[in-house]
Amino acid sequence: MTRSEENYLKTIFHLGGSKTTTPITTNAIAEQMETKPSSVTDMAKRLSEKGLVNYKKYQGVSLSELGIKTALNIIRKHRLWEVFLVRKLDFTWDEVHEVAEQLEHIKSEKLIDKIDELLGFPKYDPHGDPIPTKNGDIDEQGYDKQLLSELPVGTKGTCVAVKDSSVPFLQYLDKHGISIGKTIHILGKEVFDGSLHLRVGNREHTVSQQIATNLYLQSK
Amino acid sequence: MTRSEENYLKTIFHLGGSKTTTPITTNAIAEQMETKPSSVTDMAKRLSEKGLVNYKKYQGVSLSELGIKTALNIIRKHRLWEVFLVRKLDFTWDEVHEVAEQLEHIKSEKLIDKIDELLGFPKYDPHGDPIPTKNGDIDEQGYDKQLLSELPVGTKGTCVAVKDSSVPFLQYLDKHGISIGKTIHILGKEVFDGSLHLRVGNREHTVSQQIATNLYLQSK
DNA sequence: ATTATTTTTTAGACAAATCTAAAAAAAGGT
DNA sequence: ACCTTTTTTTAGATTTGTCTAAAAAATAAT
Ligand SMILES: [Mn+2]
Ligand SMILES: [Mn+2]
Ligand SMILES: [Mn+2]
Ligand SMILES: [Mn+2]
Numbered sequence: 001m002t003r004s005e006e007n008y009l010k011t012i013f014h015l016g017g018s019k020t021t022t023p024i025t026t027n028a029i030a031e032q033m034e035t036k037p038s039s040v041t042d043m044a045k046r047l048s049e050k051g052l053v054n055y056k057k058y059q060g061v062s063l064s065e066l067g068i069k070t071a072l073n074i075i076r077k078h079r080l081w082e083v084f085l086v087r088k089l090d091f092t093w094d095e096v097h098e099v100a101e102q103l104e105h106i107k108s109e110k111l112i113d114k115i116d117e118l119l120g121f122p123k124y125d126p127h128g129d130p131i132p133t134k135n136g137d138i139d140e141q142g143y144d145k146q147l148l149s150e151l152p153v154g155t156k157g158t159c160v161a162v163k164d165s166s167v168p169f170l171q172y173l174d175k176h177g178i179s180i181g182k183t184i185h186i187l188g189k190e191v192f193d194g195s196l197h198l199r200v201g202n203r204e205h206t207v208s209q210q211i212a213t214n215l216y217l218q219s220k
Numbered sequence: 221m222t223r224s225e226e227n228y229l230k231t232i233f234h235l236g237g238s239k240t241t242t243p244i245t246t247n248a249i250a251e252q253m254e255t256k257p258s259s260v261t262d263m264a265k266r267l268s269e270k271g272l273v274n275y276k277k278y279q280g281v282s283l284s285e286l287g288i289k290t291a292l293n294i295i296r297k298h299r300l301w302e303v304f305l306v307r308k309l310d311f312t313w314d315e316v317h318e319v320a321e322q323l324e325h326i327k328s329e330k331l332i333d334k335i336d337e338l339l340g341f342p343k344y345d346p347h348g349d350p351i352p353t354k355n356g357d358i359d360e361q362g363y364d365k366q367l368l369s370e371l372p373v374g375t376k377g378t379c380v381a382v383k384d385s386s387v388p389f390l391q392y393l394d395k396h397g398i399s400i401g402k403t404i405h406i407l408g409k410e411v412f413d414g415s416l417h418l419r420v421g422n423r424e425h426t427v428s429q430q431i432a433t434n435l436y437l438q439s440k
Numbered sequence: 441a442t443t444a445t446t447t448t449t450t451a452g453a454c455a456a457a458t459c460t461a462a463a464a465a466a467a468g469g470t
Numbered sequence: 471a472c473c474t475t476t477t478t479t480t481a482g483a484t485t486t487g488t489c490t491a492a493a494a495a496a497t498a499a500t
Pocket of ligand 4: 302385
């Protein structure tokens with residue numbers, strides 16, 4: 001299992017390749033990974049050869065049982081390392097992803113099990129994403145969360161996850177005092193552009209629809 | 221800087237390639253890395269191209285200033301990770317090397333600085349080897365240590381380092397209750413084969429010369 | 441000083457992972 | 471149905487890192 005193969009499996013999983021419904025197109029994978037479709041075709045063949053994906057020419061790619069198990073194991077490592085970086089080394093949530101992209105490829109079952117133990121077997125990573133268990137179970141839904149943009153005016157809820165984990169988005173949230181665990185109150189909605197008026201703690205802000213479609217709340 | 225390049229630099233350093241006295245032969249590097257001399261020649265050219273080593277055909281290889289700095293940085297990471305694994309994750313000293321071989325290639329200055337801080341800026345790794353500082357200083361000698369085999373009968377000292385860090389050797393030491401910090405008393409020496417009679421704690425053992433040439437004591 | 445041996449380098453091949461350009465297949469439009 | 475556009479694959483090239491076999495240089499032995 002090379003690093004590149006692992007990255008492909010992870011990407012295919014994130015694009016929904018674990019469902020047997022619609023296979024993932026080579027183009028979609030190429031775009032996500034910032035590579036060329038021809039490179040994806042090559043890798044699709046190699047992964048198929050190894051029994052990690054189902055691939056038939058012009059039909060796209062889906063993960064095999066083994067492929068899903070492997071992808072979840074990498075995602076588990078990625079998210080556990082993210083928790084470690086935040087909780088034990090005081091990294092901020094916008095700094096962890098880049099380093100975790102490297103750490104997720106370290107091959108040592110004992111290492112990740114010990115990290116898991118050190119952290120007290122966390123269920124969610126710093127972005128609110130669920131951490132798969134050692135035997136590959138994942139709570140896909142996580143909390144019964146809903147996008148901020150889909151909730152009616154007047155709703156009060158707790159921020160439980162972000163959909164977009166990019167550095168600029170996370171820094172935007174920091175700047176506005178929004179983080180996981182914060183209580184958010186939807187005060188109003190602008191019909192013209194879908195922007196929302198919020199109360200976060202004791203501050204009030206207006207946020208664009210783009211922001212609202214990338215924040216998950218657990219309403220109460 | 222690729223992983224392979226980093227491994228070559230580290231190996232050259234460990235073979236004494238930071239001294240300008242005698243360059244390291246391609247054969248010596250090949251043997252140490254369990255690869256072929258022709259592969260080493262190829263890499264020597266590439267590293268020379270990048271200004272990391274001095275290399276002239278048939279003359280062997282030595283590290284440049286930049287090469288030394290780079291090698292020490294990798295060794296620093298390797299040894300800090302070893303300390304982390306032992307102190308924070310309860311790894312034994314014979315388990316850490318293999319995992320550290322992977323972790324030493326993680327590229328994040330912040331990560332290793334934070335690990336260093338978490339550990340309280342340790343000076344020695346679990347095998348008694350000195351940890352280079354952030355700016356590339358290393359206490360080559362470490363303690364004023366001497367090989368057990370070079371000390372006279374009657375000497376009493378503290379075990380401060382091992383020369384060989386291989387799994388079988390470390391497990392041998394564990395089995396005989398020998399670890400870093402333990403007091404060792406040289407009770408006698410067999411002239412025939414150089415084996416030593418020792419007291420370690422309250423136990424007495426006879427150890428072969430091969431063992432004695434791989435254990436460092438600080439005599440007192 | 442030649443010859444023989446050992447060490448080191450070169451030449452050529454291969455696998456992994458990528459790219460560009462061209463060909464083939466699929467999907468869309470009239 | 472036929473033509474056009476988009477998607478996907480193939481063909482051929484490139485880089486890194488490795489190997490084997492052969493050539494060249496350096497060392498050692500007679
Ligand atoms: Mn991440
Ligand atoms: Mn995450
Ligand atoms: Mn080590
Ligand atoms: Mn060590």
